[in-house]
Amino acid sequence: MVAFSGAGLSAESGVPTFRDAETQGFWLNYDPGKLASPEGFAADPELVYTWYNERRRNIAQVQPNAAHRALAARPDIVNITQNIDDLLHRAGAREVIQLHGTLTVDRCDGKCGYEEEVALHDPPAARECPVCGNWLRPAVVWFGEALPMEAWTEAEERCRSCEVMLVVGTAAEVYPAAGLIGLSKSCGARIIVVNPHASQASALADIEFCGKAGEVLPMLLGG
Ligand code: OAD
Secondary structure: OEEEEOOHHHHOOOOOOOOOHHHOOHHHOOOHHHHOOHHHHHHOHHHHHHHHHHHHHHHHHOOOOHHHHHHHOOOOOEEEEOOOOOHHHHHOOOOEEEOOEEEEEEEEOOOOOOEEEOOOOOOOOOOEOOOOOOEEEEEEOOOOOOOOHHHHHHHHHHHHHOOEEEEEOOOOOOOOOOHHHHHHHHOOOEEEEEOOOOOOOHHHOOEEEOOOHHHHHHHHHOO
């Protein structure tokens, strides 16, 4: 079984989503072009760091919720997530593929390959790469950028071969990630959607649970 998740998975922990008004979606109040794009970073690295570091401190303060714990308690589930927080890891999930990168690492924006771990509760400000002098940046995927090749290849493989895909807390609007749902479906998997609202995944669902992940997943998966 694959669990393909999005921001709704972490919403009950207190992490805002992107497009959902009820959970203070970021993109309803902030401009992704300024905060989550290579052009935005080139224009104002300090602004981008200030925003990501606020998100890091927020995530350091919150805890995994019942949905993260229910997924983590099932070692047979492969987690493929668009989330850049570390809540599935902290819940103890065995396998987590992060399609949009992670907030826990900064990497060189140039080509030298330098990376460093970041303490989420006390993240460092914008700074230069100690190896090549380019800017360091959060190791996340921004609009207009390719997904990390290894994570994407692994995700595609898992989605082609799973029997069931649980789609949790995503609007399924951002590609190529959202395309994994159709990929699994076309390879014969049953699609189970968990979301309090209808989403772009609804049309592909074999079963749809209209509810919060923290309430539905423990019931569905046990725990
Ligand atoms: P969205 O904010 O687009 O969608 C969140 C979804 O979660 C919505 O469909 C909500 O109805 C649902 N939701 C809210 N609370 C929930 C709960 N308690 N339980 C279950 N579902 C709940 O977030 P994503 O689909 O994750 O990309 O967005 C995908 C990508 O767009 C993100 O990874 C990010 C963003 O721009 C990048 O930054 C590259």
